[in-house]
Amino acid sequence: MESLSNRVTSVTPSLTLSVTNQAKALRAAGEEIYGLAGGEPDCDTPDFIKQAAYTALAEGKTKYTPAAGIPELREALSTKLKTQNNVDYNPSQICVTSGAKQACFNAILAVVEEGDEVIIPSPYWVSYPEMVKLAGGVPVMVETKESNKWKITAEEFEDAMSPRTKMIVLNTPGNPTGSVYSREDIERIVEVASYEDIIILADEIYEHLVYGDEKHVSVASVNEDAYNLTITVNGFSKSHSMTGWRVGYTAAPEAIAKALSTIQGHTSSNATSFAQYGALAALTDEASAPFIDNLRGEYDVRRQFMLARLKAIPNVSVVEPKGAFYFFVNCTGLGLKSVNLCDKLLTRYKVAAVPGVAFGHDMGVRISYCTTLDVLNEGIGRFEEFCRSH
Ligand SMILES: Cc1ncc(COP(=O)(O)O)c(C=O)c1O
Known part of the structure; x- marks a missing residue:
């Protein structure tokens, strides 16, 4: 559009948001979606x-x-x-x-x-x-x-x-x-x-x-x-x-x-x-340190659970993440570009993950573990099934 500045037309809208929106639309249509795309802790503010x-x-x-x-x-x-x-x-x-x-x-x-x-x-x-x-x-x-x-x-x-x-x-x-x-x-x-x-x-x-x-x-x-x-x-x-x-x-x-x-x-x-x-x-507040320790402890359990599961999946590789709450999974071995991969993963296997292209790497996906162990278990099981079928 001519009236928009070059500054803004050179900018790409957030791909992380578009995945979240697609997953939301599927949920609204009654589908059960396993969300591994989140970027925020899954608990409430203390x-x-x-x-x-x-x-x-x-x-x-x-x-x-x-x-x-x-x-x-x-x-x-x-x-x-x-x-x-x-x-x-x-x-x-x-x-x-x-x-x-x-x-x-x-x-x-x-x-x-x-x-x-x-x-x-x-x-x-x-x-x-x-x-x-x-x-x-x-x-x-x-x-x-x-x-x-x-x-x-x-x-x-x-x-x-x-x-x-x-x-x-x-x-x-x-x-x-x-x-x-x-x-x-x-x-x-x-x-x-x-x-x-x-x-x-x-x-x-x-x-x-x-x-x-x-x-x-x-x-x-x-x-x-x-x-x-x-x-x-x-x-x-x-x-x-x-x-x-x-x-x-x-x-x-x-x-x-x-x-x-x-x-x-x-x-x-x-x-x-x-x-x-x-x-x-x-x-x-003195309640702050225990809150953080608890959060970190909980996330470490999930991180270790996911690491063990991801390491057992063929055709993908993963580096043990030492911080934050994400895995960046290298999917080069699957031969699919990240948007295509995440699209198939979402529509066929009902798992939401963020395509690596959003982070500048088109052969990977970001999987986050800021969700319950039950969702992680089901989501990673489906991700594994997807990887094994490719
Ligand atoms: C690396 C990094 N920096 C900054 C932010 C933004 O944080 P805030 O919600 O405080 O704006 C995020 C949020 O996802 C992030 O991942």
Whole structure:
């Protein structure tokens, strides 16, 4: 359509949403669908968080807040980042956003100029390339190797660099692969980034969902270069099952932080006032840690169940995901492109999964385990049947 901007016509609508809609339509028509496509915890937001938001509403905390968020929340985030992530950010360096998604977008808008390149390791979370395009930048996708657990190496990063490179996106733990970058991985990447002062967008939204011996390492925490180059993005959606609340945040060096707050102030003004009080409870209430431990424990059981089942399926391969709540299944051996594969899987076997092309890998599918063991059992059984018949 002629009246639309080039900016928006260059952007692809979200494929994850289209799968969800197709599955919804089949459900509405009375079909039983086994949903392995979800991207959010399957439990409700804990009551202590809801209660804090009810109280805020009852107390009339219903007006605009400062653009960067209520002072108590920024203070609590500063403490959290120091004690849990080992990074020293003052409250003034923190900007509360409407979800981690807006946090990523603010970060990209703040530093990417028309024509600047942003390196995105692939498979990637669907929205990064589209956000870069909306900001006038050029996404440069770098294919990662299954043999390196779907993580970009410092060498691959260096090879992809050009004089226009402005930013690299590091998502750890990652969606859709569940890969977790170690301290050494991060240090090597930071070293390359520091040659040309390339900004690192560190999306750590899945930080609390890390399993086994693996530990989450915050990118900004590894050394001074990392701190100076990193915009940390995080939020409450996955750790506290608060996807609908829309609360996330950025933390960054002072000069970038100011720009991030300016963008926030001129776009959504502020994250919803009473939702910010809910987020404050998520950080300060003593019920928070047991809630997260429980969630992680439950997801680890499902992860191990799915790993064992997936490993027994012929013609597909899988890397053990150490974080988040997804498996990225390499289906190259089935010889079907991902949309075709997911379409057949949904219409014939009633299993919803997300085609890998949404994440930049057209021979894979993303299967999430944020659903009950019963649904996982039935869904993976059907997926196996599908794979064996191809
Ligand atoms: C890697 C990644 N970053 C950011 C987000 C967005 O999170 P939020 O719901 O807080 O906007 C998601 C949500 O799926 C995600 O997977």
